Amino acid sequence: MMFLQFKQYLYTMQRALCVAVFLFVAAMCPKVIAAQHPNLVITASDVVAMRQAMTQPGLFQDAFRAKVADVDQLLLEPVDIPVPLHAGGGYTHERHKNNYKLMFNAAVLYQLTGDVKYANHVRDMLLEYAKLYPTLPIHPQKKSSNAGKLFWQGLNEAVWLVYTIQAYDAIIPALDDATRQTIENGVLRPVALFLSEQSPHTFNLVHNHGTWATTAVGMTGYVLGERDWVEKALYDLEKSGKGGFLRQLDELFSPAGYYNEGPYYQRYALMPFVTFAKAIEVNEPERKIFEYRDGIVLKAIETTIQLSYNNLFFPLNDAIKSKGIDTIELVNGVAIAYGLTGETGLLSIAQQQDQILLTGDGLKVARAIEQGLATPFDFKSIAFGDGADGMQGAFVVMRQRNHGDQALVFKATAQGLGHGHFDKLNWQFYDTDEEIVSDYGAARFLNVEAKFGGRYLPENKTYAKQTVAHNTLVVDEISHFEGITKEGNKHHPELLFFGNHERVKIAAATIDSAYPDTAFTRTIALLNLAPEKSLVVDVLSAESDSVHQYDLPVHYQGHLIETNFELNTQLSALTPLGQDSGYQHLWLKSSATPKGPLAKVTWLNKNGRFYTLTALQSQGTNVLFTQLGANDPQFNLRAENAFIFRVANAKSHDFVSVLEPHGEYNPSKEYTLTGSSQVVDLIHQRHDEVQVIEVSFNDGSVYVLAFHLGQESEGMHAFIHKGQKFQFSSHFQLFDIQ
Structure with missing residues (x-):
């Protein structure tokens, strides 16, 4: 018993030291405003490299052409921003879900091609959302206390903003000041405030819902120049450290990178963890987020892979048994992890995922696979x-x-x-x-x-x-x-x-x-x-x-x-x-x-x-x-x-x-x-x-x-x-x- 108490004491001291270091770094940092766009998961330097790669035959060019074909087909459809009505699986739920995916993909293609049609489509969708969102009450099919407006639960609202803020970040160069103000004040700021100040019970929660909310608000803070939002996302609304993104990294993962709710939800929660961590690394590398808690984000990515068999996750707890390593959350995780570590075992997982991301890290994965660098991933006991x-x-x-x-x-x-x-x-x-x-x-x-x-x-x-x-x-x-x-x-x-x-x-x-x-x-x-x-x-x-x-x-x-x-x-x-x-x-x-x-x-x-x-x-x-x-x-x-x-x-x-x-x-x-x-x-x-x-x-x-x-x-x-x-x-x- 004394040994366990000592272990707990060491853990508490280690966490206090980590938080103190992060608070010191935050105090020394200037106001966080992205100097150029995009500047979250995809950066301006990534765009330069990707533009060159998409002209050369290979995996990246194939992924680029496939994405163009998909998005161009969707752009033929009229913009549809319906009044929210349905729960998960219903028409309005799926439409808003498809909308944020389309905005994200179109914005990336705008950066890669320079074709303003992609930026204009995202702009038009966001302007419609700016008209709709201020009029919305709580969703009619609200789920428990974590209710949303666009969606039946605030969780989906946070996912929408995680994708949408990245889309907005990518099309900013194509927008005039008036349009930017309309979009930011009509939808981006209201959604961020709804997820944070108006939903403290979720935002401060140490839970995957809280992770998505803090990620959405923190990334929005980087894009809109709201340093205070970033700090609240990291440390909770009171900046006490009792909640927030860092507390979630401390409490939801074991030292080995095992997520408390099991592999299925580890896979789902991985997306906001790796996405926000990447945005922090890009905007504030001095925080050394990927070194936080002995590299817990990278450990979590590897552990998620280890928790699978024949490409499917072990079905612990509330798990859909058909979910596996090809889910987009782990595709992002593998790409980001490889971009940081160059670990060649990750490339064999990327080959099985068979999805090349149009990101700087995705480009690194594509090039490494083509160079024959992939080695078998070491599945262990x-x-x-x-x-x-x-x-x-x-x-x-x-x-x-x-x-x-x-x-x-x-x-x-x-x-x-x-x-x-x-x-x-x-x-x-x-x-x-x-x-x-x-x-x-x-x-x-x-x-x-x-x-x-x-x-x-x-x-x-x-x-x-x-x-x-x-x-x-x-x-x-x-x-x-x-x-x-x-x-x-x-x-x-x-x-x-x-x-x-x-x-x-x-x-x-x-x-x-x-x-x-x-x-x-x-x-x-x-x-x-x-x-x-x-x-x-x-x-x-x-x-x-x-x-x-x-x-x-x-x-x-x-x-x-x-x-x-x-x-x-x-x-x-x-x-x-x-x-x-x-x-x-x-x-x-x-x-x-x-x-x-x-x-x-x-x-x-x-x-x-x-x-x-x-x-x-x-x-x-x-x-x-x-x-x-x-x-x-x-x-x-x-x-x-x-x-x-x-x-x-x-x-x-x-x-x-x-x-x-x-x-x-x-x-x-x-x-x-x-x-x-x-x-x-x-x-x-x-x-x-x-x-x-x-x-x-x-x-x-x-x-x-x-x-x-x-x-x-x-x-x-x-x-x-x-x-x-x-x-x-x-x-x-x-x-x-x-």
């Missing part, structure tokens, strides 16, 4: 500490490349604010580019107005956030923290250890606050046993002074192939598994009470591989097979499958299982190889503080994984197993037994 001090649990990524590019992720993180799910010590598994043990992500059809206005569906709260929707322990059919976000935000798991060896990737974590009188600890490992043999080992131990029902779900992707026990399948009628906490959405399709010591469930994934989960069984353990879709009148939920190990009337219990990838199914060539599990025995034993997992295969090979969960990992740990003495140092060891 990492434990990303959560929380501002990195001590609030961790999100662990374990990767293994010699078995079809496998990834095992272990979520031992903090709650993640309002977008967090109640899934402490949850896990997911990926193999050969496919999701094997899965997470639902968010229940939402983003921007599909017909589905609840494109908002999070009611089932996001009633199912997707609930614990049973994840692969972790549920006690008495109640979600962690009783499904209360405010309570969840007060607590986090403790990462006991993380190991990253060639043959063993392993992590252990514990939490005693998810339930009032139940603590549980999970150790999970990805093992490289042999060239054609890998294994996931999972040990979850629940302990309580009271008797409870313990459920451990496994959500799988694929078709059920076989079990080694008899199923009691419902053939004519289905009933929901429960009444609340997500159980009401699960159809109970089958149940079983395995009689042997091992329960096996095998499924076939669309990647053509079989997967068998082999679990140790205690007497009376039930296995429940479910399908999602009960109590879902609007068919909002996907029909996904799971099986749940249920132990009733127990104070403590160890759930012990191994997940085994095996075989191949090729329907085209009509063959099946190794369609059944090769695991023949599974043993779990405790030797004081050492736990032992023995796995035997039908080829005679036997492996023993030993691990130690105690605080003292130094020195030698010894145990006797089947009459043989074993010893190991550190927290774990894998033994091959012939």
Whole structure:
């Protein structure tokens, strides 16, 4: 405890020093007025280089010509600035969204070509906005307290200004003074003031909504010469440092660059962080923003990439599962990071993104790719500490490349604010580019107005956030923290250890606050046993002074192939598994009470591989097979499958299982190889503080994984197993037994 307090003290002192340095720099800086335009993400010197590059064959010229074709087609349409009416996905929402994108792109083309038609179109749109905006009340479809005027929420309003101020910055040379005054006083200043002084509850908030708002206002301050706006954007409305952009950099990212709300929102929040940081660097390089907090912005960009598999982000918390590294936010992040660092691994990510930005950094990326400088990005096994001090649990990524590019992720993180799910010590598994043990992500059809206005569906709260929707322990059919976000935000798991060896990737974590009188600890490992043999080992131990029902779900992707026990399948009628906490959405399709010591469930994934989960069984353990879709009148939920190990009337219990990838199914060539599990025995034993997992295969090979969960990992740990003495140092060891 004293060590943790000392770590927190060091973090507090480091932050105070960073803020003091920034305040000193701010005091010494002259009034911030852009000397030339553009001067935010794109600079005048960038324009000179890009004008030359667009005349030469190559990636940049291709991107330039494609953008010209797109924008020229859109310029044929009349200017449409409708009175706001619809929520996300509706016509007016999408029109204003498309408008800011068109203004941004047209303004860039004006700078590159000098053709005034592009500037004139942006000017005409902004003049219409200058007429409309002063007349607008709060949006009729306002969302919660963060309401907008052009959009249903202030978040979208801030995004609009981030793009629009860059467009305005680029066309200033084409405007006379009177037009500039009309645009600035009619729309740019009013939007900036609405997002800041009129929305303090959002502007000062340490949250991605606050990040977008401070970025929009700060960038507008640079363009309009409002130094005070820049300072408020950096330090909050009172310039106290309790909020603002720098506080968000301090609080929303861990020292490793992990974002509190998870990869999906890390991707979304990345755009304002990298955009404003770039604008600060251009206008006030003396602030050294990319060095702030040990380079946290650059760390965040790399971490966002690390939090992906097969180009898609790991779907933690409220995540749309189709989002990946080709999103525009990370395209900008990769370009800016490469422009600053020259790290060639980023170029391979840029190649996969297949989008060249019309910016100075985009030009650097294009030229480097053409020069053949790209190297593979180094995807690693990492434990990303959560929380501002990195001590609030961790999100662990374990990767293994010699078995079809496998990834095992272990979520031992903090709650993640309002977008967090109640899934402490949850896990997911990926193999050969496919999701094997899965997470639902968010229940939402983003921007599909017909589905609840494109908002999070009611089932996001009633199912997707609930614990049973994840692969972790549920006690008495109640979600962690009783499904209360405010309570969840007060607590986090403790990462006991993380190991990253060639043959063993392993992590252990514990939490005693998810339930009032139940603590549980999970150790999970990805093992490289042999060239054609890998294994996931999972040990979850629940302990309580009271008797409870313990459920451990496994959500799988694929078709059920076989079990080694008899199923009691419902053939004519289905009933929901429960009444609340997500159980009401699960159809109970089958149940079983395995009689042997091992329960096996095998499924076939669309990647053509079989997967068998082999679990140790205690007497009376039930296995429940479910399908999602009960109590879902609007068919909002996907029909996904799971099986749940249920132990009733127990104070403590160890759930012990191994997940085994095996075989191949090729329907085209009509063959099946190794369609059944090769695991023949599974043993779990405790030797004081050492736990032992023995796995035997039908080829005679036997492996023993030993691990130690105690605080003292130094020195030698010894145990006797089947009459043989074993010893190991550190927290774990894998033994091959012939």
